[in-house]
Amino acid sequence: MKRKIIQSAINISSSDEKIINKMTESIGQIPGCLVADYSSDIDHNRSVISILGDEKNLTKAVFVIFEIAYETIDISHHHGEHPRIGAVDVIPFTPWGITTMEDCIVLAQSVGREIAKKYLMPVYLYGEAALIPEHENLSLIRRGGYESLLQEIHRVADRKPDYGLTRLHPTLGAVAIGARNPLVAFNVNLKSTDIKIAKEIAKKVRGEYGGLTRVKAIGVNLRSRDLVQVSMNLLNYRMSTVVQAYELVKIEARRYGVEIQGSEIIGLVPLECLVDIVGYYLSIPDLKISQVLEYHFIENFD
């Protein structure tokens, strides 16, 4: 594809329909900026808005989101199952088409600087945009959530932000802005209310404990649905696949006699990922992405 497109899956620490609708409607009015998907989870108390556009339009969208968050969200009173450090928690930039990772790094840095300046708040640059190795890993930046960062920001060396004040904004908190390859946010819900089981399975599935190398996983309590969840990020879905993640959760759940209630993909998923899943479950080892009709509308009719 010869177009220059950047994707951003902006994570907001709120599941308030009114706030999220206001954000998506306002972004939708920016020409050249597309809200491709959005979803909220009441237990995570978190929403993800997936946006496509170029540097200029995405920058506008980020400022629109911050403006609405500034008016409506107070992170110091936020409760939710998912670790977070700010009202606008994470802003990743992902390259598509002829956009390069370097473009996304430059964008993350420029947006980061502007946000720090405007809101006088701490900004962490993560992933490929990280300025120091300690900030490459988002989960380290976010460790212990807002509460921990509030305690440590002044006195722990790697908690010092890359831009802005070394002091949390009273309502916006902090924000992590980064550049990264596409990931798949994939959650598997279990027919259980035992959070320990979800946490144990998450541990078995995630890379650092011997599970799938490029998978991050946490156990989350879905109180409103009387379920627990293994919430995963597949950081490289070619290396550690959705099929592997799903089947491994299912296998580990058997240890507890627990069944799968269902799954969720949060935000966008690349087509090649779908082709891999279909190829697996229908036993078509050589299914090609070029067999998907719509693929050609993208690749060949530009």
Added chain:
Amino acid sequence: MKRKIIQSAINISSSDEKIINKMTESIGQIPGCLVADYSSDIDHNRSVISILGDEKNLTKAVFVIFEIAYETIDISHHHGEHPRIGAVDVIPFTPWGITTMEDCIVLAQSVGREIAKKYLMPVYLYGEAALIPEHENLSLIRRGGYESLLQEIHRVADRKPDYGLTRLHPTLGAVAIGARNPLVAFNVNLKSTDIKIAKEIAKKVRGEYGGLTRVKAIGVNLRSRDLVQVSMNLLNYRMSTVVQAYELVKIEARRYGVEIQGSEIIGLVPLECLVDIVGYYLSIPDLKISQVLEYHFIENFD
């Protein structure tokens, strides 16, 4: 999508690599005409070339294929597992984007008339392009294959072609040209060499015998691979889905203690079909086509 695109999955009665390569290379040189996929099966002795383009370019492509078939294929000496009536056996036109079925019907009729005139051969118009109700169903046009048509073309009323001579061309035979909605050509291969089993399963799966309403199925012997196959056409993959077809073949195969060796999708498959399959096997009942990243490159950036 605001473009005018027609898809054609042209069925050729040959699996000769040289012939098919010559066809795809020649079509590839027509500007605005894209060979999206092609595949051959040695046991079917048949190839499918999937082409995308507009009316003008697809017409050119059909003539290129006929010209090469005329030089290289003799249907009177053809052997293969799949029913066929001509060297170029079937030419369907399927609308995409802003193309209408009416556009495809008009195209089928004009291409049909021109082919009949140039090669003095019988042309049957099928599907939505059929001129008489008896020709709507392709499998009725093709019943008994070339051999049966050779016997019956002069003396059975519904065997009379819509265009051209009521006499088979000595090497090209006849051709069915039609307009239809997209279908999925889906084959499931069985770990068995017993063709009776494949035929029995095909009977159970196909609509006319009480199986899936919008599925056609036949049993095919894959001698070169020591397997048998249930070869299906899913005429409406929303009504009768790939998941249903696959699982039903698997269920019926159990009756004989036969396992699935693997499956094949021949030619192109629409994205919404993939979304349905992934939603089923990962238990994501509300997976949306708009969650596929590339979907937005087609729909919103025209």
